[in-house]
Amino acid sequence: MKYIAYMRVSTQNQSLGLDAQSEAIKRFIQHDDTILATYVEKDSGKNNNRVELTKAIEYAKKQDATLLIAKLDRLSRNLHFITSLMESKVPFKCCDMPFMDNFTISIIAAVAEREVEMVKERTTAALRVIKTNIDTNGFHISKKGNRITKLGQSEFKKEYWAKGQQAIQVRVASNPNLMKAKAFALSLKASGNFNGVQITALLNENGFKTSTGKDYHHTQTMRLLKG
Incomplete structure (x- = not known):
């Protein structure tokens, strides 16, 4: 698969953050995958005017490639911004949430x-x-x-x-942990292969926590699935 990698840090001095994202991308890539280009943004997550991200999206369109982000919250913590990206028809993947897709x-x-x-x-x-x-x-x-x-x-x-x-x-x-848990639970539900009890068990097995830092129970999972 062809990828266009995108990484973002909030300040000019967060080199360790870039290194961690770069490592996450390397671990995600398979032997038959190709990274055509890497775009790095050094800007606050509150700023949705992303010059480098815009370049990455346009290049991905031209190359018919998938946008690859190390972490979902590096893309944006603004849900409307993320859905706008989805509407651009550019497929994307997040290394920390491989099950996340446009659907x-x-x-x-x-x-x-x-x-x-x-x-x-x-x-x-x-x-x-x-x-x-x-x-x-x-x-x-x-x-x-x-x-x-x-x-x-x-x-x-x-x-x-x-x-x-x-x-x-x-x-x-703005809560990446809740968003990840919700995406994970919804993807399992959408597959049609898991019931509420099984989804609860998988949430806990994969280290997801509630907003208070506790394991999920069936009732909380149901609330998560209903939004």
Whole structure:
């Protein structure tokens, strides 16, 4: 297979990070594989204007090659950016997640998108309850015990929605460990060969941990699969 390798570090001085990524790529490559070119980016993961990555993608298109990244979080911690890459039709592989492909990440994107919609639905329902209480009693008592006598209309709604959306992005898109566990579990489910109990066992056998650093249990696995 033909590969275009891409590596990224956040600062100019992270040579050890590049060495580690380079070693990961070498271990991934098989004897009949070929790396046509290697592109190195030295920029923050928060910056989605990746000059070298753009070059790598364009070259991969020309060569009909696969983009190869040592670690998924080296590509980006922004889910929307990763899905944009997927939409470019350039196939890619991650050395630390060999089971990850365009199909798997599309599932993750759909799950994340649905989760954002669920936050929006819960926010709308919560605002409806607050408005009803204010209209009926003249006030609403929040969970923190604050007395609310009026809503800030669009400003309140925008702030509420922005916070919810930001929380989802941080938890799903910026958590590479959760993303890896989700991708692994979803890929097993998509194969049709594993049930929830077996997926839980495989998550633990492969060293995946929950957000609190514990082993997965069946209930947590089900939540992971549902997003």
